[in-house]
Amino acid sequence: MIKRLLTVLMALMLAGPVMAQSGPLRLTITDGVIEPITFAVPSFEAETPAAQQAASDISRLVVQDLAGTGLFREVPATAFISQISSFVQPVAFADWRAINAQALIVGAVTVNGDQLTVKFRLYDVFSGQELGQGLQFAGTTAGWRRMGHKVADAVYSRITGEGGYFDSRVVFVSETGPKDNRQKRLAIMDFDGANVQFLTDSSSIVLAPRFSPSGDRVLYTSFESGFPRINVLNVANVDRQQLQTAPGEMAFSPRFSRDGRQVIYSLSNGGNTDIYRTDLATGQHVRLTSAPSIETAPSLSPDGSQIVFESDRSGNQQLYIMSANGGEARRISFGEGRYGTPVWSPRGDLVAFTKQNAGRFHIGVMRTDGSEERLLTSSFLDEGPTWSPNGRVIMFSRETQGAAGTSSMYSVDISGRNLKAVPLPSGASDPSWGPLQP
Amino acid sequence: MTTPGTIISGIGHVGLIGWLIVGWGMSSEPLQIQTMDVSLVSGDQFEQMRARTTPQPGLADPAAPVPPVIEETPPPQPAEEATVEPAPPPAPIEPPAAEAPPPPPPPAPPQAEVVDAPPAEPAPPVTPPPTPDVQVSETPTPPQAPTVASTISAPPPPDARVDDVVREEVVPDNSAEAEVVAEEQEATAPEETTTAIVIEDLAPTTSIRPSTRPSRPAPPQQTAAAQQEPAPTQPTQTEPAVREDDVADALAAALASAADAPAIAAGPPMTGSERDSFRLSVNRCWNVDPGSVAARVTVEVGFSLDREGRVIGNEVRLMSSDGDQSATNTAFEAARRAILRCQSGGYQLPADKYDQWQDVVITFDPSGMRLR
Numbered sequence: 083m084i085k086r087l088l089t090v091l092m093a094l095m096l097a098g099p100v101m102a103q104s105g106p107l108r109l110t111i112t113d114g115v116i117e118p119i120t121f122a123v124p125s126f127e128a129e130t131p132a133a134q135q136a137a138s139d140i141s142r143l144v145v146q147d148l149a150g151t152g153l154f155r156e157v158p159a160t161a162f163i164s165q166i167s168s169f170v171q172p173v174a175f176a177d178w179r180a181i182n183a184q185a186l187i188v189g190a191v192t193v194n195g196d197q198l199t200v201k202f203r204l205y206d207v208f209s210g211q212e213l214g215q216g217l218q219f220a221g222t223t224a225g226w227r228r229m230g231h232k233v234a235d236a237v238y239s240r241i242t243g244e245g246g247y248f249d250s251r252v253v254f255v256s257e258t259g260p261k262d263n264r265q266k267r268l269a270i271m272d273f274d275g276a277n278v279q280f281l282t283d284s285s286s287i288v289l290a291p292r293f294s295p296s297g298d299r300v301l302y303t304s305f306e307s308g309f310p311r312i313n314v315l316n317v318a319n320v321d322r323q324q325l326q327t328a329p330g331e332m333a334f335s336p337r338f339s340r341d342g343r344q345v346i347y348s349l350s351n352g353g354n355t356d357i358y359r360t361d362l363a364t365g366q367h368v369r370l371t372s373a374p375s376i377e378t379a380p381s382l383s384p385d386g387s388q389i390v391f392e393s394d395r396s397g398n399q400q401l402y403i404m405s406a407n408g409g410e411a412r413r414i415s416f417g418e419g420r421y422g423t424p425v426w427s428p429r430g431d432l433v434a435f436t437k438q439n440a441g442r443f444h445i446g447v448m449r450t451d452g453s454e455e456r457l458l459t460s461s462f463l464d465e466g467p468t469w470s471p472n473g474r475v476i477m478f479s480r481e482t483q484g485a486a487g488t489s490s491m492y493s494v495d496i497s498g499r500n501l502k503a504v505p506l507p508s509g510a511s512d513p514s515w516g517p518l519q520p
Numbered sequence: 521m522t523t524p525g526t527i528i529s530g531i532g533h534v535g536l537i538g539w540l541i542v543g544w545g546m547s548s549e550p551l552q553i554q555t556m557d558v559s560l561v562s563g564d565q566f567e568q569m570r571a572r573t574t575p576q577p578g579l580a581d582p583a584a585p586v587p588p589v590i591e592e593t594p595p596p597q598p599a600e601e602a603t604v605e606p607a608p609p610p611a612p613i614e615p616p617a618a619e620a621p622p623p624p625p626p627p628a629p630p631q632a633e634v635v636d637a638p639p640a641e642p643a644p645p646v647t648p649p650p651t652p653d654v655q656v657s658e659t660p661t662p663p664q665a666p667t668v669a670s671t672i673s674a675p676p677p678p679d680a681r682v683d684d685v686v687r688e689e690v691v692p693d694n695s696a697e698a699e700v701v702a703e704e705q706e707a708t709a710p711e712e713t714t715t716a717i718v719i720e721d722l723a724p725t726t727s728i729r730p731s732t733r734p735s736r737p738a739p740p741q742q743t744a745a746a747q748q749e750p751a752p753t754q755p756t757q758t759e760p761a762v763r764e765d766d767v768a769d770a771l772a773a774a775l776a777s778a779a780d781a782p783a784i785a786a787g788p789p790m791t792g793s794e795r796d797s798f799r800l801s802v803n804r805c806w807n808v809d810p811g812s813v814a815a816r817v818t819v820e821v822g823f824s825l826d827r828e829g830r831v832i833g834n835e836v837r838l839m840s841s842d843g844d845q846s847a848t849n850t851a852f853e854a855a856r857r858a859i860l861r862c863q864s865g866g867y868q869l870p871a872d873k874y875d876q877w878q879d880v881v882i883t884f885d886p887s888g889m890r891l892r
Binding site: 105111116243456 | 799805810836850879880891
């Protein structure tokens with residue numbers, strides 16, 4: 083027995099130091115830095131002589147897209163130690179680490195006739211590994227921008243883990259002329275302001291265009307008949323169809339349902355404005371609110387189960403949420419000032435809105451329960467927010483003060499950073515961000 | 521001159537004196553005193569009284585004689601009555617001869633000879649069983665032991681009926697019957713004596729109990745050895761062997777656990793400043809995107825460092841996460857980039873404490889950096 087005890091004691095003595103070992107060193111880090119991720123994009127290799135220009139243009143477009151997010155910063159080519167002369171050549175990671183490039187994008191472009199092919203690889207420089215697999219896109223030379231956006235979307239998605247938004251379009255109201263005689267037309271553009279195309283002429287006032295979930299149609303309000311009417315416009319052929327309403331009724335502020343088969347909008351009749359839903363195929367109307375107050379600007383949640391809208395039923399313009407089939411609504415905005423034009427985020431976690439308080443307009447976001455309200459912008463007049471397809475960026479229109487004031491569109495990251503104007507040759511307002519193109 | 525202490529003391533004294541005078545709160549009951557009347561006696565009267573008492577010194581005796589006389593007489597009677605019942609046993613003595621036969625039938629002649637043997641050979645039979653082996657315990661003897669002790673006539677395993685019968689008869693007089701049975705066996709049923717032998721053999725087996733060795737380790741060896749040779753040698757060999765094995769096993773286990781450990785901490789632990797320095801060197805490379813869904817995910821990553829402070833194989837492992845797959849991947853990539861990007865030529869860590877930072881687990885918690 084004693085011998086056994088001694089044995090156990092001996093074993094414990096031997097094991098003692100091991101048990102005293104605290105295992106791995108454990109640390110907890112709660113504070114990091116907020117800075118762009120550095121990346122390098124050597125000019126894409128032109129695999130055919132005709133691809134020289136396209137390779138250069140696409141390379142620059144990828145850099146422009148990524149750097150434009152504010153989440154990435156380009157390492158200029160002048161800092162490169164080694165050059166990428168071939169798409170298949172091994173990467174000297176040490177050279178890219180030395181210039182602190184965290185990501186390296188290597189690509190190649192081939193042009194045969196009007197056919198263009200782009201392929202790329204993304205490397206995580208500090209781990210010395212390829213991030214994802216090589217990817218290739220093919221199209222026409224005229225669509226080189228889209229292919230450049232596709233490459234940028236893929237890179238963005240692989241690094242951030244979120245979907246991109248570069249290969250998307252925005253429909254908006256193009257404005258020209260002075261304030262007292264402003265000409266308004268529907269127009270469509272790439273997310274970055276390129277490739278602007280007009281969808282309507284300036285013969286009548288158009289307002290609040292809204293993309294369909296698939297991006298093939300646009301809803302907008304037209305004063306062509308003297309009364310506001312809702313039109314459905316086919317983007318491909320610019321055909322229009324008017325939503326039927328009774329004489330004397332004013333329909334405005336439309337949005338597509340998530341399946342694109344229905345429209346929710348505001349209908350004003352006899353001085354009262356309520357929210358309705360209409361089936362585009364059957365024309366059947368359903369009244370969703372029935373209050374003596376003004377209910378307008380409805381926006382569906384991503385799952386289509388709820389609607390956020392604005393109402394002055396409390397005596398002041400505030401935001402409310404109700405079921406997609408109507409019913410009792412709950413107020414979610416309680417701050418000072420007036421809230422309007424709510425838009426549900428594609429992620430489903432936030433609602434963007436316009437807030438007017440103390441003579442200033444703001445674009446802000448709050449959680450769907452009204453908490454964590456954050457104002458992202460402030461100006462003389464900011465309004466009409468719209469979400470990027472990935473729910474990361476908000477575009478809105480801003481109008482400057484005075485008789486010579488102009489309207490333009492801006493975008494801002496939901497963190498409140500990277501506020502910048504969308505470069506357009508003329509004035510613009512009422513943006514509606516469409517989905518990522520297939 | 522009148523200090524607070526003086527005042528307090530004065531008040532205390534006055535209060536105490538007053539309390540003693542008033543006696544408030546003190547309830548005293550007069551002690552109960554038993555009083556006895558005493559009469560004075562003169563010396564003559566005392567002598568006369570003594571003279572009268574002297575002739576009667578036997579006052580103490582009467583008490584003694586009385587009880588003994590009274591009590592002694594009755595006892596014998598009840599005793600007789602009690603024994604009267606047992607007395608019938610003598611009667612059974614005869615029947616036993618008749619009843620005894622039933623058990624004997626199975627056994628037969630050997631009884632007469634065996635009867636003598638038991639007394640003389642108690643030892644030899646003990647020796648065979650002494651083998652503390654499992655074999656002894658395997659024999660169904662255990663149940664016999666108790667019955668044997670009580671009834672001699674309970675013969676070997678043959679019939680259970682016999683056992684029952686014997687019990688009824690033996691209970692009253694065990695030893696007496698045993699002797700009687702032996703005598704009768706000579707005449708009729710010597711076989712019964714065989715059962716007696718078995719009983720005597722069983723008795724010694726009880727003395728073997730101390731040998732609990734069968735429960736020792738190395739079962740296969742034991743059984744084999746037990747079959748080959750008597751137990752005595754085996755137990756002595758197995759015990760030390762087992763203990764040596766225990767020691768060896770314990771040492772091996774201890775050494776193995778020590779070997780399995782990544783490293784044995786040596787020297788003083790890392791100081792707070794050393795840990796902070798390490799943490800700061802990592803977090804300056806931890807790039808958090810507050811607008812990302814990954815900013816709501818906490819990840820725990822692990823990695824190993826070489827003596828130069830560089831991540832071995834650039835391998836960073838995801839240990840745990842509290843987010844979904846997509847957000848976890850993004851958060852993990854950010855953590856991995858931070859660790860690998862900031863190592864450059866190796867983290868500056870105290871070389872003499874390498875054992876303490878050879879393996880590192882870092883929790884990246886962005887909760888403090890979320891958008892609010």
